[in-house]
Amino acid sequence: MRTRAIVLAAALLCPAAARAESGGQLCQEAGLSGDCLDVKRKLAQTGRPSGKEPAPEPGAACPQDWRKSRRGGCWIETKTYSGNAEQAFVHPKGWVVDQRCLRDKRFSRSDLMNGLDKAWRKMSPAVSVGQGGCLSHFNPWWGKELVDAVWEKNMHLACPEFDPGDSSCADRGTRDAYVVDDKGFTTRLADGINLLSLRNVGRCLGPGGTGLAGVVFHESLHAAGADNFSTQKHNKAWDLEQYVFVRNRVYAAEAVCFFGTDPGRRQLANILQCRATVEYHADDPRQHLCEGFGTSFTDLPAGFIKH
Numbered sequence: 001m002r003t004r005a006i007v008l009a010a011a012l013l014c015p016a017a018a019r020a021e022s023g024g025q026l027c028q029e030a031g032l033s034g035d036c037l038d039v040k041r042k043l044a045q046t047g048r049p050s051g052k053e054p055a056p057e058p059g060a061a062c063p064q065d066w067r068k069s070r071r072g073g074c075w076i077e078t079k080t081y082s083g084n085a086e087q088a089f090v091h092p093k094g095w096v097v098d099q100r101c102l103r104d105k106r107f108s109r110s111d112l113m114n115g116l117d118k119a120w121r122k123m124s125p126a127v128s129v130g131q132g133g134c135l136s137h138f139n140p141w142w143g144k145e146l147v148d149a150v151w152e153k154n155m156h157l158a159c160p161e162f163d164p165g166d167s168s169c170a171d172r173g174t175r176d177a178y179v180v181d182d183k184g185f186t187t188r189l190a191d192g193i194n195l196l197s198l199r200n201v202g203r204c205l206g207p208g209g210t211g212l213a214g215v216v217f218h219e220s221l222h223a224a225g226a227d228n229f230s231t232q233k234h235n236k237a238w239d240l241e242q243y244v245f246v247r248n249r250v251y252a253a254e255a256v257c258f259f260g261t262d263p264g265r266r267q268l269a270n271i272l273q274c275r276a277t278v279e280y281h282a283d284d285p286r287q288h289l290c291e292g293f294g295t296s297f298t299d300l301p302a303g304f305i306k307h
């Protein structure tokens, strides 16, 4: 798995290599069966989604190599949140979830689990648009990078006390992280922890918005390094001219994946946002996928701007 991931990363960094790959080869090297880029075939293979994730049961401990073996749906001990060792839930798709999030009054535990699952489906190169996917259609190379990044970039979801007057729904910060091996040696993880904090998230949960899934998707893109604007410019999004804002890759992908996959709401995603999404990492971007996207950009759903 590790070797395959490195092979794909090399392909992404080297456009010439990516061009030489057929879809099937790319998928195989990415550790996915068949031609994961073939959306129609995937739809026939996967059938309907399996429904809601079961609510997590505290206490089922993850195996020691949970991150490497990509085993979630279990609990780990972490000092990330309070500084003291405490239990946190590992979502089946790799996000570590603060137990405070599972007790949060602003959303139910199943809302949160479904939101994480929905965010993952939007990213996955193997989930078709008909199954709730997005990047499998618009940019499967980026999608593959993102689903790997959830496991590999230590994405920890936090639900700290928040200021109801805070204008931000959520943000992404970093923490140093350490692991202790079997012999008791402590090693500092090179990348640290990406802390995705839900703050005044109620602002972003209104009707017509992108919901918890949109918040997690957006902050995970930051954590995966997808930004093309400086943090300062990104966080002043409401001050930007619209022709500038629509080129912001993180907001663009969120708009495309949450509005652009729905024919009834496609006009909410601008054609330049679609282009920003299909072009990232793609040597030969599929610009034709952006036909039918909006050419004006005036009405943002309430709560779309989130930091």
Ligand SMILES: [Zn+2]
Pocket: 218, 219, 222, 234, 250, 306, 307
């Ligand atoms: Zn942001």
